[in-house]
Amino acid sequence: MFISGLGHFNFSHSSLTCFSIGQGKVWLIFFLCVLIYSASALANGQTNQQAPVRLMRTGAVNADWQLQVNDAPLFLALQEIQRVSGLRIHYSVLPEQAVSATCVSDELTQVLKCLLGASVNLVFSGSGAASDPTSIGEVWVLGSSLNTQRSAVDCKPPGLSDTVATETGQGGTIDRLLLEVNADDTRQRADALFDLAKQTEADSEEVDALLLKGLHDPSAMVRGQALSGWAERHGDGALPELQQAMLDSDSSVRLQAVELTDNPLMLKNALQDADALVRQLAEAKLQALSPR
Amino acid sequence: MTLKTKLTLLLTVFTLGAVGPAAAHSINNKTLRPAFGASATDIWQATCGAGSSHMFAQIRDQSADNNLVSLVVVSGVRGATTTDLTGGDPTYSPGISVNAGNATYTMLVNHTRTGGQAYSIEYHCENASGGHTETTTPTAESQNN
Secondary structure (H helix, E strand, O other): OOOOOOOOOOHHHHHHHHOOOOHHHHHHHHHHHHHHHHHHHHHHHHHHOOOOEEEEEEEEOOEEEEEEEEEEOHHHHHHHHHHHHOOEEEEOOOOOOOEEEEEEEOOHHHHHHHHHOOOOOEEEEOOOOOOOHHHHOEEEEOHHHOOOOOOOOOOOOOOOOOOOOOOOHHHHHHHHHHHHOOOOOHHHHHHHHHHHOOOOOOOHHHHHHHHHHHOOOOOHHHHHHHHHHHHHHHHHHHHHHHHHHOOOOOHHHHHHHHHHOOOHHHHHHHOOOOOHHHHHHHHHHHHHHOOO | OOHHHHHHHHHHHHHHHHOOOOOOEEEEEEEEOHHHHHHOEEEEEEEEOOOOOEEEEEEEEOOOOOOOEEEEEEEOOEEEEEEEOOOOOOOOOOOEEEOOOOOEEEEEEEEOOOOOEEEEEEEEEEOOOOOEOOEOOOOOOOEOO
């Protein structure tokens, strides 16, 4: 009798046993055999279907631990390692894409490195042989070494509006700088003032107003950059602002004023400054200015 | 020897004596200010003209303290660093050369600790034989800390 659709059928055993009894009951017994075989084949099929992640300890030399990952997410692989070995694995972020890997080693740590990549940073705690997971105890997968994706939101600079204009040429640059001069971040304000002073296409009166405002900023960094920008734009005409800056409470601003001026009288006055570097710079500049 | 010959010889000697090595370009008496902390970095740019093979540069730390000043010169994919290990003396750091031909060179000045520093830089562009070539002078810093 032809049997189809049942997969492999072992004629050497099951069929001969079924067909040796009298004809009347042959069909009944035959169908019972088919049912038994089908149930058996179904059970075998389920066993033979390959699991996505499997870790085995075989005891083989140089291949004690064998890890097989078939197109499965990393977290499943790490779960399997924890389940079979007892090693506790800590991680914060994992790549989302599925991986496939075959890792074989005497040491579970090497299996982990095989799975996660040789460049990943792992921190182990425990003592004893690396091949014995119970002696290792725990392992931490440092997220920064594994996950290379970063949220654009996380990188947004503080204090900057979402409506910053796209930088397209000078106009875009000036728009950006005009926003950044009001940023919460001190360095951002300072750099924006310095760069704005160089923008020849920017509204001169507006830039001057911002620089004058920057000369009275709470931050010495910003005041210094505003002074630098003002001096660059006004040259010798910046003398009053430079002289005023020599009275600043912060030595950084006074230092900037000395650096920006070649006025001998200002430099001589700076020789009496409370700050040693201000005095030193003033003296060096006076020496450079003196006729040889 | 006639008087004319003596005068000619004397004039020749004085002329030769007046021809010294070509003057280097200098950026003098500049500062890294305390307000910018340990990250303070000054940036200068200069361009070497046609015929240049490299830029030579060195830095002098004018502050006698243990806050050392370094100069990094970069152009394209080439760069070099030099540090003045003794601040406050008239000696410059060892000279460095960056071989990027006729190109714009960026000079970055930084220091090893928080605190103000005064420095001066000497630099010039040279051809392959060491002769000076056209070198621009930056009118202002690209970044002034």
